[in-house]
Amino acid sequence: MLRNNLDFKHNEKIIKKGLTKPPNYYRILGVIGQSEQPLNNNQIKENFKKVYGPSNKYRYEILKKLSPISEIVPDELLFIWEDLKILELPQLEEKCHKILQKTNQSFDFKIDNHLKENYIVLMDGRSRNVSNKWIIIQKNDKNSKNFNPYFEEDILIMIYDKLYNKSKCRMFPILTIKNKGKIKVYSKSYTSLERRQFLNTTTEKQISFHYIPGQISENILPRTHQLLKELMDMGESFSIDHDTYLQKWFSNQYGDSKNENLPNKEKSSNKKDDMKIIREKTDELNRIMGDREYFSYRLNFKGLLLFLILYGSLKKTEIDEIVFNKVLLNPSVVEIAPFLQYLNEFEKFGFKGKELIVTIAEELRNQLHLDIKNGTILLERVIERYYKEVEEYFKEYEKFFKSLQFVKHSVSQEDLENYHALQNKIKDYRKNMINILRDFSKRKEDFYSFMLSKPN
Secondary structure: OHHHOHHHHHHHHHHHHHOOOOOHHHHHHHHHHOOOOOEEHHHHHHHHHHHHOOOOOOHHHHHHHHOOOHHHOOOOEEEEHHHHHOOOHHHHHHHHHHHHHHOOOOOOOEEEEEHHHOEEEEEOOOOHHHOOEEEEEEEOOOOOOOOOOOOOOOEEEEEEEEEOOEEEEEEOOEEEEEEOOEEEEEEOOHHHHHHOOOEEEEOHHHHOOOOOOOOOOHHHOOHHHHHHHHHHHOOOOOOOOHHHHHHHHHHHHOOOOOOOOOOOHHHHHHHHHHHHHHHHHHHHHHHHHOOHHHOEEEEOHHHHHHHHHHHHHOOOOHHHHHHHHHHHHOHHHHHHOHHHOOHHHHHOOOOOHHHHHHHHHHHOHHHHHHOOHHHHHHHHHHHHHHHHHHHHHHHHHHHHHHHHHOOOOOOOHHHHHHHHHHHHHHHHHHHHHHHHHHHHHHHHHHHHHHHHHOOO
């Protein structure tokens, strides 16, 4: 089963690349992980140079692998557009049935085939006018009258529902990849994206912007903000509700009302010109915001586990060891991995916490693909395992220390004070870990209660 899981295969590929020499993946993760603040590309380059010498020339590609964005993560192959267009009706019906299943749709459909005009309609009635549900699959060609400027994909899958005589249209998320002259259409799963990210990225500093028309000069704005201003001036919000705009576009293209008044040629021409301008500005903005030169990176919990897995298998230098210790003691890392609290203090009393966490990470290597938002599944498993070891070790340590107290002059006043300080830290640690685990249990209990309350 694991061999067929796309997320598992992706993570294994990352780990195998990380285990090759030189240990570039480990070192990039370490440079980012020892910083309390997110690092941009230039900061990563400079910090890498300070720690390891000349900057790694593969840095940019490694960052892309460790932090994929939605535009580059294909999920399941739905169809190949050029192959779909040449199918005979029986084969086309069979293929469309499979597409419906993969898009989580299930209804008896009739095909309205316009593939020669680059679109096809699957509907539950004899025509769109009398259908309550239909799906349009079309090529999003800029030269087509049906071109949708609000979406960048070459192929669109639009799911249309009619309820109480009102129409609603939504877009099925896909990713298109051109390969050897053909357009391959994949589903796009955002949970898969999260399961493949070992670094969190942010661009807040580049897009934080509040604009009031007429109150700010355009020539003093960075290009990203200029584009936002221009789009807002045209009446478009940067935070576009794609479903809303899709519905507007859909109503214009496939309006239900037979009495709908068509716009005159002049208005239609102006609208097309405006949409073209919006499209061009949006394309430029997307190019800028998708440029990783604007990204800042921070280690997430999966990234920490990958860092630990690589550490456990690599032949390490003294510098690698120093970076390892700095990462585990970094307050921002302790924030995402709270079980590391008091790590150094516990090690002073013989508890091998660093060795243990590397072992736990290696045990979870085949489970990285199970993770969900904020590392919930993996974090809970690590805390349960690590906390249990802490409790068992110091329970035995307490017995050992008390036995020494019965031996005259075996325990100094300093030893006794250190032991009492340790006990206070253990109590605080126990309280924090139990609260976290209790919260995990509460969320699961709420979820299961909700599932049981649903009708069969």
